[in-house]
Amino acid sequence: MATVSANSATVAHAAEHEHHEPQSFWRKYIFSEDHKTIAKQYLISGIFWSIIGISLSVMFRLQLGFPNMKLDFLRPILGTWINETGKLDPDFYLALVTMHGTIMVFFVLTAGLSGTFSNFLIPLQVGARDMASGFLNMLSYWFFFMASVLMFGSLFIETGPASGGWVIYPPLSALPQAHKGSELGMTLWLVSMALFIVSQLLGGINYITTVINLRTRGMSFSKLPLTIWAFLLTAILGLISFPVLLSAALLLIFDRSFGTSFYLSEIYIKGEALPNVGGSPILFQHLFWFLATQRYI
Amino acid sequence: MVYIVALLAVIFLGLAAVVVSRMATVVKNASGPVEEGRIGMSNRINGLLMVVFFVTGLIGAIWSFLHAKQFFLPEASTPHGRHTDFLFWLGMSIITIAFVVTNALLFFFAWRYQHREGYKAAYYPENHKLELIWTVIPAVVMALLVFTGWKAWRDIMAEAPENAQVFEIVGKQFNWIARYPGVDNNKLGSFNYKLIDNNNETGIDYTDEASFDDFVSTSELHIPVNKPILLKIRARDVLHSVFIPHLRVKMDAVPGMPTRFQFTADKTTDEMKNITGNPNFTYEIACTEVCGQGHFSMRIRLVVEDEASWLAWCKEQKPLLTSTPELASRIPANLKAKAAKYLPADATAAPADSVTASILPKG
Numbered sequence: 001m002a003t004v005s006a007n008s009a010t011v012a013h014a015a016e017h018e019h020h021e022p023q024s025f026w027r028k029y030i031f032s033e034d035h036k037t038i039a040k041q042y043l044i045s046g047i048f049w050s051i052i053g054i055s056l057s058v059m060f061r062l063q064l065g066f067p068n069m070k071l072d073f074l075r076p077i078l079g080t081w082i083n084e085t086g087k088l089d090p091d092f093y094l095a096l097v098t099m100h101g102t103i104m105v106f107f108v109l110t111a112g113l114s115g116t117f118s119n120f121l122i123p124l125q126v127g128a129r130d131m132a133s134g135f136l137n138m139l140s141y142w143f144f145f146m147a148s149v150l151m152f153g154s155l156f157i158e159t160g161p162a163s164g165g166w167v168i169y170p171p172l173s174a175l176p177q178a179h180k181g182s183e184l185g186m187t188l189w190l191v192s193m194a195l196f197i198v199s200q201l202l203g204g205i206n207y208i209t210t211v212i213n214l215r216t217r218g219m220s221f222s223k224l225p226l227t228i229w230a231f232l233l234t235a236i237l238g239l240i241s242f243p244v245l246l247s248a249a250l251l252l253i254f255d256r257s258f259g260t261s262f263y264l265s266e267i268y269i270k271g272e273a274l275p276n277v278g279g280s281p282i283l284f285q286h287l288f289w290f291l292a293t294q295r296y297i
Numbered sequence: 298m299v300y301i302v303a304l305l306a307v308i309f310l311g312l313a314a315v316v317v318s319r320m321a322t323v324v325k326n327a328s329g330p331v332e333e334g335r336i337g338m339s340n341r342i343n344g345l346l347m348v349v350f351f352v353t354g355l356i357g358a359i360w361s362f363l364h365a366k367q368f369f370l371p372e373a374s375t376p377h378g379r380h381t382d383f384l385f386w387l388g389m390s391i392i393t394i395a396f397v398v399t400n401a402l403l404f405f406f407a408w409r410y411q412h413r414e415g416y417k418a419a420y421y422p423e424n425h426k427l428e429l430i431w432t433v434i435p436a437v438v439m440a441l442l443v444f445t446g447w448k449a450w451r452d453i454m455a456e457a458p459e460n461a462q463v464f465e466i467v468g469k470q471f472n473w474i475a476r477y478p479g480v481d482n483n484k485l486g487s488f489n490y491k492l493i494d495n496n497n498e499t500g501i502d503y504t505d506e507a508s509f510d511d512f513v514s515t516s517e518l519h520i521p522v523n524k525p526i527l528l529k530i531r532a533r534d535v536l537h538s539v540f541i542p543h544l545r546v547k548m549d550a551v552p553g554m555p556t557r558f559q560f561t562a563d564k565t566t567d568e569m570k571n572i573t574g575n576p577n578f579t580y581e582i583a584c585t586e587v588c589g590q591g592h593f594s595m596r597i598r599l600v601v602e603d604e605a606s607w608l609a610w611c612k613e614q615k616p617l618l619t620s621t622p623e624l625a626s627r628i629p630a631n632l633k634a635k636a637a638k639y640l641p642a643d644a645t646a647a648p649a650d651s652v653t654a655s656i657l658p659k660g
């Protein structure tokens with residue numbers, strides 16, 4: 001299809017712009033600012049997370065669909081999470097459901113899909129050489145990576161990961177005495193989610209800026225491909241709603257660790273009436289679903 | 298109901314026919330220069346597979362629905378439940394018909410209008426009349442659905458009638474506690490979460506004389522049939538949710554924020570035994586908000602019976618004050634006399650614990 005002359009022209013053209021010094025392995029593949037490399041990093045992390053997320057769901061669906069099934073063969077991996085009768089420990093069942101939801105919604109759909117395709121396609125389809133800020137883009141991935149490490153690590157701690165449902169409604173998630181999964185696992189969940197939100201905001205700002213400012217000559221908004229329109233709107237919605245989730249998580253961290261009563265009121269638990277009054281668990285639900293309704297869409 | 302569904306089906310089919318005929322004319326008008334055969338058998342196979350996929354999917358969906366039908370709940374035992382069920386199935390029918398028709402067209406078109414030698418796609422940018430039709434009809438249908446739904450919600454959430462029989466249900470990890478207003482004054486006493494302990498699991502406030510005849514149960518909630526019921530809902534520790542599937546009742550129990558649900562059950566437990574053909578049938582109140590380790594087993598039995606036997610049952614129950622005379626120490630001195638008839642003779646003589654009684658704010 002292509003002729004020799006066209007090929008050599010491309011080479012000459014490319015050579016003109018090759019001003020970069022050769023990049024080290026670290027800069028090229030690990031701490032890369034290149035949108036395609038970052039897209040691949042998101043893709044690989046997303047695939048990793050979807051394997052984890054799906055295998056968690058397979059475990060609890062086996063238990064749910066076949067209540068009498070012996071799951072002892074999972075004991076080498078899960079240890080005491082499989083109880084003496086060969087069934088999933090009830091606490092672990094809730095942990096599985098919770099982590100499956102968290103992983104699929106945030107780490108696979110939001111980061112894995114949106115991170116991969118927005119990063120890969122936006123510069124290509126609007127005709128930009130790269131994202132508006134390669135550095136922010138790199139930070140975005142590495143914040144996501146840190147969030148991933150914490151969330152993954154929480155699967156291996158003794159009290160287990162967060163297990164109050166992926167919506168982590170307080171007071172259950174706010175009171176360590178209410179639930180095993182509301183101990184260290186919940187703290188790790190919240191810190192991981194805070195880092196995750198930072199990553200999403202850095203990414204979102206970049207997507208929006210690139211689409212608005214770096215379109216090639218003649219690429220007006222009305223000629224913008226529909227995929228880009230979708231990425232742009234997704235990024236704007238994310239930018240509006242992720243900070244709200246961050247505030248929900250922060251208030252929950254305060255309630256858990258600093259004795260505030262944003263979500264707690266008139267609670268009697270484990271033989272003790274807590275002093276907290278005046279808070280509202282419903283506040284958390286409003287803040288949470290401000291994000292989550294649009295995440296579903 | 299069937300007529301509405303049928304009417305909507307006709308409208309949607311009509312719409313679909315309009316689209317099909319439009320597309321057919323468009324395709325007929327567009328014929329361009331013939332190109333040599335670039336596209337082989339695979340195109341035709343893929344087109345056919347589209348239709349196969351749709352038909353298999355449809356058959357699978359119908360089979361799965363019919364198979365699952367045996368697990369569906371029986372007809373609701375409350376008037377509001379039957380109404381919400383009607384709205385559910387109405388919405389479901391409209392959505393299903395629209396879904397099947399649009400998807401049938403999607404997959405059928407992929408097969409019907411596959412690439413053919415000598416055909417060329419036409420540029421057909423807009424048709425205002427068509428766009429108007431497919432915007433206005435769904436908009437009107439959606440508006441009607443939203444309006445009827447809003448009306449149903451307003452009726453269900455309305456204030457309970459004056460003569461409603463009041464009960465209280467309190468959620469804790471991991472069981473429900475039912476509190477009855479007692480047969481003497483039929484009024485629930487006030488409560489305070491700081492009063493909760495092993496003797497007084499719902500935090501009943503004994504500075505309120507309406508509390509004296511209240512009794513509690515962790516195994517059963519008995520309610521009269523065909524009488525408006527007002528269920529007051531509380532949670533002690535974390536979120537729980539009152540779920541009575543057969544009555545289509547569902548309301549969250551929130552610590553620090555009492556909620557309520559009013560309904561009228563019109564089928565007794567015994568009638569349900571006949572209807573379901575299950576001699577062991579019982580209504581169940583479950584918890585439907587993840588509340589921790591024991592969430593899956595958190596439930597209490599609901600007994601719906603005629604008013605006379607309900608009242609008789611209530612009269613057999615002992616007020617909490619009678620079964621737990623230690624609570625007498627919480628009664629302020631001026632009400633001791635009124636409480637005396639619920640207490641064994643020696644308990645009234647016990648010294649009043651004035652400290653507990655005086656620090657308590659009204660619940």
Ligand SMILES: [Cu+2]
Nearest residue numbers: 537584588595
């Ligand atoms: Cu519960």
